[in-house]
Amino acid sequence: MLTAEQNEELTQVAPGTPMGELLRRYWYPVAFTRELEEFPVRPARLLGEDFGTDGTCLDQPAEREETNFRDRVRAVAGQVRELGGLVWAYIGPAPAPELPRFDVFVMDGVRDIGWTDLPCNFVQIMENAVDPHHTEWLHGRFFEFMARHQGFDAPPSFGKKHVKVGFDAFEWGIIKRRVVEGASEEDDDWKIGHPLVFPYNMRVGGANIEQMQIRVPIDRTTTRFMLYTVHAPVGVEYPSQPTVPDYQIPVYDSHGRHRVDYVEGQDMMAWVTQGPITDRTVEHLGRSDIGVTMLRRMFKENMSLVARGEDPLGVYRDYRERIDLPCEKNKFDSGAVFAIDFIDRASSRFSPQADALKKLHIKAHENRKAHENGKAHENGKAAGG
Numbered sequence: 001m002l003t004a005e006q007n008e009e010l011t012q013v014a015p016g017t018p019m020g021e022l023l024r025r026y027w028y029p030v031a032f033t034r035e036l037e038e039f040p041v042r043p044a045r046l047l048g049e050d051f052g053t054d055g056t057c058l059d060q061p062a063e064r065e066e067t068n069f070r071d072r073v074r075a076v077a078g079q080v081r082e083l084g085g086l087v088w089a090y091i092g093p094a095p096a097p098e099l100p101r102f103d104v105f106v107m108d109g110v111r112d113i114g115w116t117d118l119p120c121n122f123v124q125i126m127e128n129a130v131d132p133h134h135t136e137w138l139h140g141r142f143f144e145f146m147a148r149h150q151g152f153d154a155p156p157s158f159g160k161k162h163v164k165v166g167f168d169a170f171e172w173g174i175i176k177r178r179v180v181e182g183a184s185e186e187d188d189d190w191k192i193g194h195p196l197v198f199p200y201n202m203r204v205g206g207a208n209i210e211q212m213q214i215r216v217p218i219d220r221t222t223t224r225f226m227l228y229t230v231h232a233p234v235g236v237e238y239p240s241q242p243t244v245p246d247y248q249i250p251v252y253d254s255h256g257r258h259r260v261d262y263v264e265g266q267d268m269m270a271w272v273t274q275g276p277i278t279d280r281t282v283e284h285l286g287r288s289d290i291g292v293t294m295l296r297r298m299f300k301e302n303m304s305l306v307a308r309g310e311d312p313l314g315v316y317r318d319y320r321e322r323i324d325l326p327c328e329k330n331k332f333d334s335g336a337v338f339a340i341d342f343i344d345r346a347s348s349r350f351s352p353q354a355d356a357l358k359k360l361h362i363k364a365h366e367n368r369k370a371h372e373n374g375k376a377h378e379n380g381k382a383a384g385g
């Protein structure tokens, strides 16, 4: 449980607030490269600020027209760069740190970006990222319930019982681990796990699907949610992508109710229905919420670092070609079937590329099988001879 003051501090994004100052030490995606190819100018809003290209103050509607106050003030100039089909902005103090070249943004594969804007503060989304148990209930049990009512098959990968969860702080944030029923600490879900990438991302994946879940604080109660996915099955050639495709994912159905027939639709329902800003003064954290407590402490510690003039977690100043993040390959101990579950029952189903992506994974799987059979055949011949 937090006091009203602590909740206020944790959810601020404005300049001059401890959290706002911390968040201004990072780069954020503010547009798709595709958008600037279509039209060269795009206004952007980030951390509650609307910015021009050189820090010029664009408008002061509350000031009197005849004064030149607007021309006399100038914000810290923003910087913009392109990486992985996204346009990234930095609006913090100079000099800007490096724009992190995380693995998903630079790796080979077929890119696919789903996105939407959500009417809630980004911290409640990040808190969900350190709650492994929700997978079993929100994407397991609840999915089965909806499937029975709406007449579809719920994906079996998500409903496995959690035997154990664990959290480790590391250089980019928090690694989240789990052991599901039937698996052990030797399996990927525990041995490797996957990270919350501080302060606004989560890296997930499995079965040759690699994803960064991005939560950009546009302002205090609006978050741009992006699913930056790279489909990278081995043993198959990737089609070229002159433009990275993006598409809006649905939050509500035609009745205005949350659409909960896919994985991220269920997540968004859980985030948004907490209200624009979760009231943490009435919460009751249990033993399974240890990840949430750890994340809040991490925010607090890094606010203090910034206040002392130091760089917070994940801010660095030497160029790195590629930053590999730990992420399990055999997700939920479900093997290759996870790829198909993922495309059929997660946000990728709304992708204009959904069928092509499924074919890509199936083709890769067949190629690998044919390769293995060929090898077994050769070994058999060698043994026979």
Ligand SMILES: [Fe+2]
Pocket: 134, 135, 138, 139, 263, 267
């Ligand atoms: Fe989820």
